[in-house]
Amino acid sequence: KQEVTQIPAALSVPEGENLVLNCSFTDSAIYNLQWFRQDPGKGLTSLLLIQSSQREQTSGRLNASLDKSSGRSTLYIAASQPGDSATYLCAVPTRNQFYFGTGTSLTVIP
Amino acid sequence: EAQVTQNPRYLITVTGKKLTVTCSQNMNHEYMSWYRQDPGLGLRQIYYSMNVEVTDKGDVPEGYKVSRKEKRNFPLILESPSPNQTSLYFCASSYSFPYEQYFGPGTRLTVT
Numbered sequence: 038k039q040e041v042t043q044i045p046a047a048l049s050v051p052e053g054e055n056l057v058l059n060c061s062f063t064d065s066a067i068y069n070l071q072w073f074r075q076d077p078g079k080g081l082t083s084l085l086l087i088q089s090s091q092r093e094q095t096s097g098r099l100n101a102s103l104d105k106s107s108g109r110s111t112l113y114i115a116a117s118q119p120g121d122s123a124t125y126l127c128a129v130p131t132r133n134q135f136y137f138g139t140g141t142s143l144t145v146i147p
Numbered sequence: 148e149a150q151v152t153q154n155p156r157y158l159i160t161v162t163g164k165k166l167t168v169t170c171s172q173n174m175n176h177e178y179m180s181w182y183r184q185d186p187g188l189g190l191r192q193i194y195y196s197m198n199v200e201v202t203d204k205g206d207v208p209e210g211y212k213v214s215r216k217e218k219r220n221f222p223l224i225l226e227s228p229s230p231n232q233t234s235l236y237f238c239a240s241s242y243s244f245p246y247e248q249y250f251g252p253g254t255r256l257t258v259t
Contacts, residue, residue, distance in 0.1 A: 038206075068245040080237060081250040126190070130245030133197065134205060135180065139189035 039064045039131040043138035050117055051146050058112040058141045060127035070103055070110045071128045075140070081126065085112070117145045149174045153238050153251035160228055161259055168223045168254050170238030176249075178241045179221040183207065183234040184253075190237065196221055197244060228258040 040063040050056050060070070069088045073081040085101045087094040087110070094101045100113040114121060124140040151172045160166055172179065180195035182205075192205030196215040210232055212224040221240075225232060238251040 071247060073250075078253075080252045081239075081248075083247055083249070086247050128190075128248070133203065133244055134192055134195060135239075135245075135248065136192075137182075137190040139187065 039067075039129055039134075039136040041127060041129050041136050041138040043125075043127060043141050045141060046139065047142040047144075049144040049146060052117060052119060054117050054145075055113070055115050056117055056143070058114070058125050058143070060110040060112070060138055062108045062110075062129045062136070064129075064131055065105050065108055067105065067129050067131055069130065070101070071130075072099075072101055072110075072112050073126045073128065075124045075126060077124075084125075114143075117143075119145045119147050121145050149249070151238055151240055151249050151251035153236075153254050155254060156252060157255050159257045159259065162229055163227050166225050166228060166256075168225075168236060168238075168256070170221045170223065170251060171219050172221075172238075172240040172249070173219065174240065174242070174249070175218065176240035177218070177243045178246070179215065180205065180239050180248075181211070181213065181221070181223045182237045182239065183232075184237060185234050193223070193236075228256075230258050232256065233258050 071086045072084045087101045087103045098115040103110045124142045126140040177198045181193040182190040194213040196202045236254045239248045241248045
């Protein structure tokens with residue numbers, strides 16, 4: 038069974054700082070990896086999907102990387118803003134199912 | 148507007164009273180699934196459906212039922228809810244597996 042881990046569980050940074058969120062998975066037989074954002078009490082919003090054949094995917098201030106062989110993905114957020122405060126989750130589809138990490142709760146301090 | 152809708156958004160019920168949470172998508176997606184989200188445990192898949200009349204268990208199916216009679220709808224049924232099913236539930240859909248998922252707004256269920 039796929040196990041997905043996200044470290045750290047919580048992160049607090051001052052506004053303007055660049056930061057990296059980590060996602061690791063145990064089964065490298067993945068098709069892609071998707072990063073989501075979740076605001077408190079709300080649903081999930083898709084941020085980036087990176088295919089297993091890609092190494093990087095960018096959207097605005099967000100950059101996701103994927104190293105399938107080592108079972109790791111990172112989400113890089115440049116020039117963080119208070120509006121980036123949320124929980125960030127990664128999801129890995131494996132054998133007809135999606136497996137999620139428990140998320141990193143990010144707080145950006147003005 | 149492309150969307151996944153869930154109803155109700157909030158529900159408080161008592162142990163043993165059957166309930167159904169509806170999920171509908173307007174994107175003609177083949178793949179649909181249900182998740183529950185609990186503190187410290189993250190999102191766990193309850194059931195998923197690859198297409199009409201094709202459903203399968205996820206990691207936490209006990210106490211739940213689903214059906215997929217139409218492509219757009221994927222209701223979650225709790226025949227006899229118990230307090231340990233108190234949770235935040237999400238429905239999601241994607242064009243097919245393993246394409247990008249789109250999530251509904253969530254249903255907060257409390258079973259007393």
